[in-house]
Amino acid sequence: xxxxxxxxxxxxxxxxxxxxxxxxxxxxxxxxxxxxxxxxxxxxxxxxxxxxxxxxxxxxxxxxxxxxxxxxxxxxxxxxxxxxxxxxxxxxxxxxxxxxxxxxxxxxxxxxxxxxxxxxxxxxxxxxxxxxxxxxxxxxxxxxxxxxxxxxxxxxxxxxxxxxxxxxxxxxxxxxxxxxxxxxxxxxxxxxxxxxxxxxxxxxxxxxxxxxxxxxxxxxxxxxxxxxxxxxxxxxxxxxxxxxxxxxxxxxxxxxxxxxxxxxxxxxxxxxxxxxxxxxxxxxxxxxxxxxxxxxxxxxxxxxxxxxxxxxxxxxxxxxxxxxxxxxxxxxxxxxxxxxxxxxxxxxxxxxxxxxxxxxxxxxxxxxxxxxxxxxxxxxxxxxxxxxxxxxxxxxxxxxxxxxx
Amino acid sequence: xxxxxxxxxxxxxxxxxxxxxxxxxxxxxxxxxxxxxxxxxxxxxxxxxxxxxxxxxxxxxxxxxxxxxxxxxxxxxxxxxxxxxxxxxxxxxxxxxxxxxxxxxxxxxxxxxxxxxxxxxxxxxxxxxxxxxxxxxxxxxxxxxxxxxxxxxxxxxxxxxxxxxxxxxxxxxxxxxxxxxxxxxxxxxxxxxxxxxxxxxxxxxxxxxxxxxxxxxxxxxxxxxxxxxxxxxxxxxxxxxxxxxxxxxxxxxxxxxxxxxxxxxxxxxxxxxxxxxxxxxxxxxxxxxxxxxxxxxxxxxxxxxxxxxxxxxxxxxxxxxxxxxxxxxxxxxxxxxxxxxxxxxxxxxx
Numbered sequence: 001x002x003x004x005x006x007x008x009x010x011x012x013x014x015x016x017x018x019x020x021x022x023x024x025x026x027x028x029x030x031x032x033x034x035x036x037x038x039x040x041x042x043x044x045x046x047x048x049x050x051x052x053x054x055x056x057x058x059x060x061x062x063x064x065x066x067x068x069x070x071x072x073x074x075x076x077x078x079x080x081x082x083x084x085x086x087x088x089x090x091x092x093x094x095x096x097x098x099x100x101x102x103x104x105x106x107x108x109x110x111x112x113x114x115x116x117x118x119x120x121x122x123x124x125x126x127x128x129x130x131x132x133x134x135x136x137x138x139x140x141x142x143x144x145x146x147x148x149x150x151x152x153x154x155x156x157x158x159x160x161x162x163x164x165x166x167x168x169x170x171x172x173x174x175x176x177x178x179x180x181x182x183x184x185x186x187x188x189x190x191x192x193x194x195x196x197x198x199x200x201x202x203x204x205x206x207x208x209x210x211x212x213x214x215x216x217x218x219x220x221x222x223x224x225x226x227x228x229x230x231x232x233x234x235x236x237x238x239x240x241x242x243x244x245x246x247x248x249x250x251x252x253x254x255x256x257x258x259x260x261x262x263x264x265x266x267x268x269x270x271x272x273x274x275x276x277x278x279x280x281x282x283x284x285x286x287x288x289x290x291x292x293x294x295x296x297x298x299x300x301x302x303x304x305x306x307x308x309x310x311x312x313x314x315x316x317x318x319x320x321x322x323x324x325x326x327x328x329x330x331x332x333x334x335x336x337x338x339x340x341x342x343x344x345x346x347x348x349x350x351x352x353x354x355x356x357x358x359x360x361x362x363x364x365x366x367x368x369x370x371x372x373x374x375x376x377x378x379x380x381x382x383x384x385x386x387x388x389x390x391x392x393x394x395x396x397x398x399x400x401x402x403x404x405x
Numbered sequence: 406x407x408x409x410x411x412x413x414x415x416x417x418x419x420x421x422x423x424x425x426x427x428x429x430x431x432x433x434x435x436x437x438x439x440x441x442x443x444x445x446x447x448x449x450x451x452x453x454x455x456x457x458x459x460x461x462x463x464x465x466x467x468x469x470x471x472x473x474x475x476x477x478x479x480x481x482x483x484x485x486x487x488x489x490x491x492x493x494x495x496x497x498x499x500x501x502x503x504x505x506x507x508x509x510x511x512x513x514x515x516x517x518x519x520x521x522x523x524x525x526x527x528x529x530x531x532x533x534x535x536x537x538x539x540x541x542x543x544x545x546x547x548x549x550x551x552x553x554x555x556x557x558x559x560x561x562x563x564x565x566x567x568x569x570x571x572x573x574x575x576x577x578x579x580x581x582x583x584x585x586x587x588x589x590x591x592x593x594x595x596x597x598x599x600x601x602x603x604x605x606x607x608x609x610x611x612x613x614x615x616x617x618x619x620x621x622x623x624x625x626x627x628x629x630x631x632x633x634x635x636x637x638x639x640x641x642x643x644x645x646x647x648x649x650x651x652x653x654x655x656x657x658x659x660x661x662x663x664x665x666x667x668x669x670x671x672x673x674x675x676x677x678x679x680x681x682x683x684x685x686x687x688x689x690x691x692x693x694x695x696x697x698x699x700x701x702x703x704x705x706x707x708x709x710x711x712x713x714x715x716x717x718x719x720x721x722x723x724x725x726x727x728x729x730x731x732x733x734x735x736x737x738x739x740x741x742x743x744x745x746x747x748x749x750x751x752x753x754x755x
Binding site for chain 2: 161164165167168169170171172173176177178180182183185186188336340343344347348360363364366367370371372373374377378381382384385388389391392393396
């Protein structure tokens with residue numbers, strides 16, 4: 001089999017990605033057609049910068065999703081093919097069987113694995129973790145930032161001190177301290193997970209209760225249903241193999257029985273997730289606190305206070321919706337920042353398993369031979385760059401459009 | 406103002422104490438100590454042997470009292486054995502008289518930073534040596550980053566919405582979206598590898614610790630500077646556009662002052678207040694960048710020992726590293742607060 005030329009490689013990669021192009025086309029056609037009825041999301045399609053950003057982000061989201069469904073990948077991202085070590089892009093795979101893909105489109109890496117497939121699988125790692133971790137950080141930041149800004153006083157002093165404490169830590173030192181196997185063995189990240197993951201439940205509970213507490217007939221079944229599901233999900237998330245904490249020294253706290261536990265988060269992913277949420281939430285806290293301090297002086301808050309609404313109703317249903325503009329913009333920027341953090345963790349080989357195809361780890365593997373072989377390190381580097389750039393442009397577009405009102 | 410500085414210093418000290426205690430706690434958790442015992446003693450130690458080794462070397466007892474010993478507010482530990490008396494403040498085993506002469510307190514307050522188990526050297530000497538290397542790197546980074554960021558920001562913010570503005574804003578967004586490990590890898594690939602063939606610079610900065618030249622030192626500096634530059638430039642641009650729409654600028658224009666003079670004499674000074682705070686608050690991020698770039702370019706500085714110490718759980722070194730970095734962060738925060746008050750006449754006079 002002949003090696004492919006550069007033009008061939010490009011054409012074949014574009015062809016491999018065809019499900020992504022089709023999805024993008026459908027998404028953009030539908031969104032542009034109904035943009036007047038879609039609120040802020042629709043207005044995004046009036047701004048070219050926002051559209052470019054959104055296209056870049058959605059490209060990687062679709063790539064990640066289809067990659068996870070094994071649609072785009074050409075080879076198994078973990079299997080090594082002999083003779084393919086560090087081979088240049090477009091090299092034909094030796095001894096392939098019928099029905100298998102004939103080439104390594106972006107070459108082979110140091111362990112003779114397909115760079116293209118690893119790139120696509122790596123997108124899934126980011127698309128999975130980054131938005132979810134950012135969402136959790138926002139839940140934590142909002143749940144603590146609203147009362148800190150609204151009540152002020154000693155609560156504010158203590159919470160701000162704690163936030164500044166975490167912010168004063170160099171991020172990499174914190175990661176090293178939290179993610180090393182010895183610390184993981186003591187269960188510290190598990191305790192942190194138990195505490196941090198509780199915030200979304202508190203948030204949802206307070207949100208619903210403050211709105212519907214005057215209508216107990218609606219509230220009681222609603223709260224029971226929503227909180228029941230939330231707590232069940234929470235317990236599934238934090239308990240692994242029937243235990244909340246299971247350290248090597250034999251200290252155990254029993255959790256949800258295995259029968260009810262439908263999914264287990266692999267230990268490494270959980271640790272990474274927890275540390276990323278932990279690093280991000282103080283910044284969100286500061287933003288929410290600042291916005292609350294500003295908004296609580298408005299007339300509609302005073303009106304709600306005069307009406308006799310409870311403090312949590314005012315915080316969650318009067319202040320929070322009015323702070324949504326800056327929060328949505330920051331959410332986009334923060335997903336980008338989380339992506340960078342995940343890459344940093346991978347770059348230092350922390351948390352994720354060494355064979356993991358995430359971009360940070362791949363860059364770290366590739367950089368060692370960078371002066372001779374460029375192809376293993378550059379694709380994930382550009383992938384990370386374009387995704388974060390897309391998120392930044394999207395945030396810019398959103399900011400511009402939300403300021404137009 | 407004096408009270409403000411005093412209160413800030415108090416909070417800073419409290420923060421530093423809390424943070425060092427957290428680091429102390431995490432590095433002194435039992436599995437970490439067990440690993441230390443096994444690397445220092447031998448790997449086939451039984452659990453009892455590990456416990457006795459830890460006790461013999463002063464790693465047993467309450468966490469808080471050991472923290473006090475490290476800090477130098479509690480007397481250092483001493484143990485008696487057949488060879489003589491050993492202790493925190495005593496080198497090797499000595500007789501009872503010599504032990505009585507040894508100082509009681511020896512923590513960081515007394516200037517005793519401990520002994521690095523990885524580098525087999527005094528922590529204080531390692532820190533001072535490596536910190537110099539990093540300060541040189543940081544100095545060049547600031548020298549490159551701050552002026553170029555301010556120039557880009559001012560040029561972009563001078564005429565909002567113009568082609569220059571669009572172009573420069575895109576550049577600054579692009580640099581903020583490129584973390585150091587991405588731009589570094591791209592730079593190494595383009596400018597140093599034999600595949601591309603440009604070979605303008607060296608891919609490692611190992612030699613730059615003794616003999617920094619443009620060839621081996623520029624890429625690390627550029628890599629750190631680029632990531633921070635975009636952010637400062639965007640802040641400067643935002644501040645500049647705000648100032649350019651102010652009433653007094655319009656008055657100056659109507660009076661017939663030339664655009665050049667308006668920018669230089671009227672707008673610039675007011676527009677540079679906000680970026681000052683941002684530049685100061687960039688220091689913690691610079692510290693991050695330094696760790697990544699020193700690892701990537703193999704430059705033996707402060708970030709390099711952070712990775713070494715953290716990867717090998719070198720407790721004394723890691724604590725010293727965190728003390729230094731926490732103080733860098735806190736002091737820059739304080740300077741930015743004080744500087745903001747000092748620079749901004751609206752706050753200073755009220």
